Structure formats: C-alpha cells, structure tokens
Amino acid sequence: MKAKVTVMLKAGVLDPQGEAVRHALGSLGFAGVEKVRQGKVIELDLATTDRAEAEAEVTAMCEKLLANTVIESYQVEIG
Structure with missing residues (x-):
C-alpha cells in the first residue's frame, strides 16, 4: 500500500525558504506571486494492505519523525 505525507509549516510560522522562492520568482519576471509556502512530500511503500492500519502507522511516523509538530x-x- 502506498502513502503520501505532505508536511507544511503551520500558518504564522516564518517561511524563509518560501520567501526566497517568492523573491526569485519576482526577479525572473513573475510579479504576480504574492506569497510562497514551501513544504515537503514524503512517499512511502507499506507492507500492510489494511487501510486503517496503514493510516495509523503513518500518523505515528509523522508524530515521531517525519514532521516537527x-x-x-x-x-x-x-492509496
């Protein structure tokens, strides 16, 4: 079974990488970009075929390692 985790900074947390991307896009002529938030996507291939077990396992992974909550x-x- 496959799992996809999307990790983003919480609203209100400064995103210096996103701001750097926004500035770079402006420098390249993309003036209409007002805000950029940058995150990460982690794809996992799991051995289990049980959807509930997979979701519980991936949630535990996020809480312990994949995301700084x-x-x-x-x-x-x-999926």
Whole structure:
C-alpha cells in the first residue's frame, strides 16, 4: 500500500525558504506571486494492505519523525 505525507509549516510560522522562492520568482519576471509556502512530500511503500492500519502507522511516523509538530502540520493520504 502506498502513502503520501505532505508536511507544511503551520500558518504564522516564518517561511524563509518560501520567501526566497517568492523573491526569485519576482526577479525572473513573475510579479504576480504574492506569497510562497514551501513544504515537503514524503512517499512511502507499506507492507500492510489494511487501510486503517496503514493510516495509523503513518500518523505515528509523522508524530515521531517525519514532521516537527510544534511548527509543522501534516496530511496523510493512503492509496
């Protein structure tokens, strides 16, 4: 079973990488970009075929390692 985790900084947390990308896009002539938030996507191949078990396992992974839950939020997709 495949899982996809999207990790983003929480609203209100400064995103210096996103701001650097926004500035670079402006320098390249893309003046209409007002805000950029940068995150990460993690794809996992899991041995289990049970959807509920996969979601619980991936959520535990996020809480323990994949996301810094103090400043980041995450979304889990099981497919």
